[in-house]
Amino acid sequence: MGFHKYWSLLLVSSLLTVCNASKSNFSPQRYHVGTNPSISTEALRRGQSITLSPEESPLLTLDYGSEVAGFPYFQVSQVDGPVQLEVKYTEQFDGLNHVWADGPYYMASGLSNTFRVETFNITGPGKIKSYFIQGGQRWQSIKLLTKGHITFKEFGFIPTIDHVDLDDLPSTFNSSNPKYNAIWKLGANAVTAACFDANSQTSTWDITADGAYIRGQKPAISAAGNSFSDYTLSFSSKIVRGGTGWSISQPLIGEGILLLLVSNLPNATSFVNTNRTLTPPNSIVVASGWGFVNQTTLDSQAVGSFPIPFEIQEEKWYDISTTLLNGSQLSVTIQGSQVLNISLADYGVSDQSAGSWGFGPYQDQIALVRNVNVHAKNGTLLYHNDMEHSDVLSEYGVQPNTKAVCLDGAKRDRLVWMGDFFHTSRIIPVSTSRWDHVRGTLDYLLETQISTGQLNIAPQIGYNPSSLKSIPTFYDGLEDYQVLGLLAFTGYFQRSGDIDWVRGVWPSFKKQISWMINQIDKETRLVGLGGFIGDANGTAISAAVVQSLKEAATVADALQDSNSAKKYRKIAGEVSKAINARLWNPETSVYSHSISSNTSYGVLDIAFAITSGVANGKRATASLTKLASLKLAPGYKDISTTSDSSADISPNTNGFLLGAAMVANDTSTAKYLLDNLWGAMLNDRYASGASWEYVGQNLSPGLSLFTSLSHPWGGAATYVLTEHIAGIRPATPGYKSWLIQPAVEGFGLDWASAKVMTRYGPLSVKWEVMDKKVHLNVTAPQGTSGKIQLPIGYKTKTVTVDGIATSEKNEVFLKSGTSIVTFQLS
Numbered sequence: 001m002g003f004h005k006y007w008s009l010l011l012v013s014s015l016l017t018v019c020n021a022s023k024s025n026f027s028p029q030r031y032h033v034g035t036n037p038s039i040s041t042e043a044l045r046r047g048q049s050i051t052l053s054p055e056e057s058p059l060l061t062l063d064y065g066s067e068v069a070g071f072p073y074f075q076v077s078q079v080d081g082p083v084q085l086e087v088k089y090t091e092q093f094d095g096l097n098h099v100w101a102d103g104p105y106y107m108a109s110g111l112s113n114t115f116r117v118e119t120f121n122i123t124g125p126g127k128i129k130s131y132f133i134q135g136g137q138r139w140q141s142i143k144l145l146t147k148g149h150i151t152f153k154e155f156g157f158i159p160t161i162d163h164v165d166l167d168d169l170p171s172t173f174n175s176s177n178p179k180y181n182a183i184w185k186l187g188a189n190a191v192t193a194a195c196f197d198a199n200s201q202t203s204t205w206d207i208t209a210d211g212a213y214i215r216g217q218k219p220a221i222s223a224a225g226n227s228f229s230d231y232t233l234s235f236s237s238k239i240v241r242g243g244t245g246w247s248i249s250q251p252l253i254g255e256g257i258l259l260l261l262v263s264n265l266p267n268a269t270s271f272v273n274t275n276r277t278l279t280p281p282n283s284i285v286v287a288s289g290w291g292f293v294n295q296t297t298l299d300s301q302a303v304g305s306f307p308i309p310f311e312i313q314e315e316k317w318y319d320i321s322t323t324l325l326n327g328s329q330l331s332v333t334i335q336g337s338q339v340l341n342i343s344l345a346d347y348g349v350s351d352q353s354a355g356s357w358g359f360g361p362y363q364d365q366i367a368l369v370r371n372v373n374v375h376a377k378n379g380t381l382l383y384h385n386d387m388e389h390s391d392v393l394s395e396y397g398v399q400p401n402t403k404a405v406c407l408d409g410a411k412r413d414r415l416v417w418m419g420d421f422f423h424t425s426r427i428i429p430v431s432t433s434r435w436d437h438v439r440g441t442l443d444y445l446l447e448t449q450i451s452t453g454q455l456n457i458a459p460q461i462g463y464n465p466s467s468l469k470s471i472p473t474f475y476d477g478l479e480d481y482q483v484l485g486l487l488a489f490t491g492y493f494q495r496s497g498d499i500d501w502v503r504g505v506w507p508s509f510k511k512q513i514s515w516m517i518n519q520i521d522k523e524t525r526l527v528g529l530g531g532f533i534g535d536a537n538g539t540a541i542s543a544a545v546v547q548s549l550k551e552a553a554t555v556a557d558a559l560q561d562s563n564s565a566k567k568y569r570k571i572a573g574e575v576s577k578a579i580n581a582r583l584w585n586p587e588t589s590v591y592s593h594s595i596s597s598n599t600s601y602g603v604l605d606i607a608f609a610i611t612s613g614v615a616n617g618k619r620a621t622a623s624l625t626k627l628a629s630l631k632l633a634p635g636y637k638d639i640s641t642t643s644d645s646s647a648d649i650s651p652n653t654n655g656f657l658l659g660a661a662m663v664a665n666d667t668s669t670a671k672y673l674l675d676n677l678w679g680a681m682l683n684d685r686y687a688s689g690a691s692w693e694y695v696g697q698n699l700s701p702g703l704s705l706f707t708s709l710s711h712p713w714g715g716a717a718t719y720v721l722t723e724h725i726a727g728i729r730p731a732t733p734g735y736k737s738w739l740i741q742p743a744v745e746g747f748g749l750d751w752a753s754a755k756v757m758t759r760y761g762p763l764s765v766k767w768e769v770m771d772k773k774v775h776l777n778v779t780a781p782q783g784t785s786g787k788i789q790l791p792i793g794y795k796t797k798t799v800t801v802d803g804i805a806t807s808e809k810n811e812v813f814l815k816s817g818t819s820i821v822t823f824q825l826s
């Protein structure tokens, strides 16, 4: 029985705990009953009954205390009805005051409800469960829309993520500063909400003998027609409630032409909150863009609603056909008669390029769709699907997730954004320790690998990954996400030492590395690709490549692939030298943003120059000094050329900086970021308990209601607290040898402790500073050893290990087991 087996046992027991926990539902902790949503709530007792009635108490506000996810449900004990209920979900409280709460989310079909508002018709007591998962929220409201009374005895969410106790995760952090303890939980909560097991996210379509039964959602798009243009889409649809919806000229992610056919809205099936302005009865509604309403960065352009000259009945099949020609001429026939023929250009809609089609009605609507045909302009049949077989689900991107994966955010975009995974993959090993979530995500990304070696930068979880390979936009955009994905892999290996899995995927990552190496200019030895972290031929990307090659060399070492190790180190050295020669600007004393922009610089140029080891101590310190000109409240703007007034502060980019500041011993920058940028996320008016996507300069969420408040990309503080403040880091893969560098100075802490679940067992430290002494209690598992290192410049008089004086000074070497170490400072 080797270490591997020992680890399996540990993993099994930690998973068991998680699974036990995940059975219990998420319950609200506080509530308010009144006429409007209220943030002033009172404690909700378990089993407490709540009654809503039309005049003085129609609206219930529920606060779950922090981010939760799952199927909404409620238990009705009594109803004098039928009554209709409008239920809203939102991460920040203010969403409850808006018609669409904090949605809708038309970015992608993320195997969750597109809408953040849904309506129920309650006819009797019992348990009511929503069909759709709500991906992430802290707040909920339930509004009685009609006459009658209703009494609930329970509410909550049936979890579709692990229901964990953040105080009792496999890996932990604690300190004398409660604010830092809350900040540590932000990342832990975000990875808990945004990562989940295979098959945990259910399909949003039902396939029946009558075709696909589709409830209101963003149209889910066929992967079969991405390159089609000038076609006629025809299908049959039966409206079950409200209307049926579809899209054409629709890329898998992006803007398209959206259509709704609205029924005559009979009273028997229409909810009283049906928006008859947006969806008038007997009409075709057309919009161009992301959805039917604007949602921050997801723009929509209303083309109009066009009356149908006859009644559109529910429970009746209609043959619908839609043609888009020449990127603009849109026509629709119903039962063979033309009901629409417009030039989109006349409505100010720009030319539509090629794109597929999809199906999805509007909020609270339901329709069946069957017998789908697509004909080319010349009459050739290009596509046929009766929509009666379960393979429809994977084609339209609505099959349950096949792998454990981590999304960019719990509520949106709900894509496996590869670049975002850098921080996610570092938070998991110090908190939930769900290595299977890291592996699942990387395995999923690898399934999308194309012959060039590139991986899809943002696969949607409902498609078969291989069906995404033919869609160039997901490979050409944000090319530097390839590098961040590679760093997620190498960083995971350093923390896990998961050698068996790594051996299996190594050939695929080597292909990706070869692609990356090909982007290095033969002459200049700088990296010619750009994207998110900076410009081509710039410091950030070139240094990130250096860092990834050095880390990949460590993986190669572990696999005895010495040729690769040698090659990667050689190239890393060349690029490093080129950055110092061409991108260090001695006049500005900072690394430049790129060779074509040598007076500008940014957070990531500085951060990657440091973490990659490209910058020597002097250049690191000089660069960090330049941060002064990027400093805003509550963090640093990305680049010197952005205007201060428009800058949102990114906890993602500032997260790289936070790590870099600690590497360069700049505790004041790190403390500024922790106290202010991460501190802002604790403001109860907006807080979700998880890390945010963006923070505005006024300390509110940076993209208003749209902002994901459970975005692991903004959670770097979690691993920086464990790895640099409690101070436990792996020195070799899997913590076989470890390094403890307690941040005994710079953060005003009296003590800090952390435990990391390693493949050998738990490794923990608790340090305490008092009376010119630093006490440490280190417990290290069998098979490991390491050292404690106090900050340079610390003068120690004596050092004892388990009470026995040693000759060591600022560094003490330790074996496995528990060691009590005391540094007496002079």
Ligand SMILES: *[C@@H]1O[C@H](CO)[C@@H](O)[C@H](O)[C@H]1NC(C)=O
Pocket: 167, 168, 174, 175
């Ligand atoms: C953190 O430490 C304090 C003081 O020892 C203790 O009361 C608290 O329970 C600890 N928190 C966790 C989550 O272990």
Ligand SMILES: *[C@@H]1O[C@H](CO)[C@@H](O)[C@H](O)[C@H]1NC(C)=O
Pocket: 267
């Ligand atoms: C439908 O309900 C509205 C009010 O809710 C009422 O005015 C109307 O007469 C009803 N229509 C029918 C056909 O019952």
Ligand SMILES: *[C@@H]1O[C@H](CO)[C@@H](O)[C@H](O)[C@H]1NC(C)=O
Pocket: 082, 121, 122, 123, 267, 268, 269, 270, 271, 272
């Ligand atoms: C609600 O259910 C009742 C009882 O089945 C039914 O009569 C009514 O038409 C339903 N209302 C809606 C809007 O579906």
Ligand SMILES: *[C@@H]1O[C@H](CO)[C@@H](O)[C@H](O)[C@H]1NC(C)=O
Pocket: 099, 275, 277, 278
């Ligand atoms: C109805 O939709 C219109 C947009 O068409 C919007 O302005 C309005 O706020 C919506 N009203 C409600 C109550 O949803």
Ligand SMILES: *[C@@H]1O[C@H](CO)[C@@H](O)[C@H](O)[C@H]1NC(C)=O
Pocket: 292, 293, 294, 299, 300, 301, 302
């Ligand atoms: C969305 O906002 C744009 C810009 O303000 C506006 O032109 C457009 O009409 C809006 N779309 C809808 C559907 O309201």
Ligand SMILES: *[C@@H]1O[C@H](CO)[C@@H](O)[C@H](O)[C@H]1NC(C)=O
Pocket: 326, 351
């Ligand atoms: C196609 O669209 C272009 C503008 O994009 C226009 O010049 C041309 O006349 C259109 N052709 C037809 C056949 O409508």
Ligand SMILES: *[C@@H]1O[C@H](CO)[C@@H](O)[C@H](O)[C@H]1NC(C)=O
Pocket: 329, 331, 338, 341, 342
């Ligand atoms: C739609 O209108 C255009 C322009 O008026 C016309 O050329 C075309 O034939 C019409 N299409 C159909 C299907 O009637």
Ligand SMILES: *[C@@H]1O[C@H](CO)[C@@H](O)[C@H](O)[C@H]1NC(C)=O
Pocket: 376, 377, 378, 379, 380
């Ligand atoms: C009809 O159009 C399709 C798609 O553009 C094309 O593949 C096919 O060759 C065409 N057929 C004829 C007979 O022109």
Ligand SMILES: *[C@@H]1O[C@H](CO)[C@@H](O)[C@H](O)[C@H]1NC(C)=O
Pocket: 521, 524, 527, 528, 529, 536, 537
């Ligand atoms: C990067 O630099 C090389 C060499 O100067 C140049 O050929 C290439 O066009 C540059 N790439 C970009 C995207 O500017």
Ligand SMILES: *[C@@H]1O[C@H](CO)[C@@H](O)[C@H](O)[C@H]1NC(C)=O
Pocket: 585, 586, 587, 598, 599
């Ligand atoms: C910065 O770029 C300008 C114009 O390309 C060049 O003249 C100057 O020498 C460069 N400065 C440094 C320090 O590289």
Ligand SMILES: *[C@@H]1O[C@H](CO)[C@@H](O)[C@H](O)[C@H]1NC(C)=O
Pocket: 616, 617, 618, 620, 621, 663, 664, 665, 789, 790, 791, 792
């Ligand atoms: C930071 O401190 C470590 C030792 O604690 C030292 O090795 C390193 O050189 C320092 N870095 C800088 C940039 O001063």
Ligand SMILES: *[C@@H]1O[C@H](CO)[C@@H](O)[C@H](O)[C@H]1NC(C)=O
Pocket: 764, 777, 778, 779, 818, 820
């Ligand atoms: C040191 O830490 C270990 C593990 O957390 C604990 O069992 C032990 O009691 C601690 N010893 C002292 C002296 O604090």
